[in-house]
Amino acid sequence: MLFQIFSLLLEVVAGVLGGACLLRLYMQYQRIPMSARSGNPLGRFVFALTDWLVLPLRRFVPAAGRWDLSSLLAAWLIELAMFSLIWVFTSFVTSYVSVLILAAFGVVRLVISGLTGLIIVYAVLSWVQSHTVLSDIIQRLVAPFLAPIRRFVPLVGGVDLSPLVLLVLLQVAAIVLGHLQGLALL
Structure with a gap:
């Protein structure tokens, strides 16, 4: 029982920190302003969670074009630390x-x-017609994933089903990933 509690807490901490590193990577790729001056609360939150690890890694890991590889490495190191402790x-x-x-x-x-969470938040915000900085940022983050689906899935009674389709595709990807992980560890 104690190990299950420890494992859960470890997974939550690693998920939040690693997810923030990946969100930082993606937001920088999308060129979403993240400084305090931009008024982006999500950017400030991501910086606060990840600066301690990403900034020192930048000394050794250069960016590859628009991809901040130090954020990707930071996410991997956090996952590595979690699995190492387990x-x-x-x-x-x-x-x-x-x-x-x-x-x-x-x-x-x-x-x-992370993408599943973003899609769910995007869908909820689209129902309430929220016009905030945060809703605009989330829309910019999910738009590249929804655009190809919208080409094939028409509106049904004025309702956009592309987020639902993407959620199903992400669940299929999670199942395939679990299967591949099992095969890799044999």
Whole structure:
């Protein structure tokens, strides 16, 4: 029971910190202003959670075009730390190479979970017609993923079903990821 509580708390902390690193990566790729002057509360929150790890990594890891690789590495390191702690306390995996693989799968799982969360928040905000800085940012973050689906899924009675379709596709991706993770650890 204590291990389950420890594992849950560890997953929550790693999920929030790793997800913030990935959100930082994606927001910088989308060129969404994140400074305090921009009035972006989400950007300030992401900076506050990730600066302690991302900024030191930038000394060694250069960006690749618009991709901030130090944020990606930070997310992987957080996942690696989580799985390493679990590995130390259990015989969950047999070798440390498996921990490295699990950390990579963990980052992909964070991407799927984070995008799922963004789509749900986007859908809720679209129902209430919120015109705030935060709703505009979330719309900019999800638009590239919804645009290709909107080409194939028409409005039904004036309702946009593309977020629902994307959520189903993300769940399928999570199932495939779980299967691939199982195969990789055999």
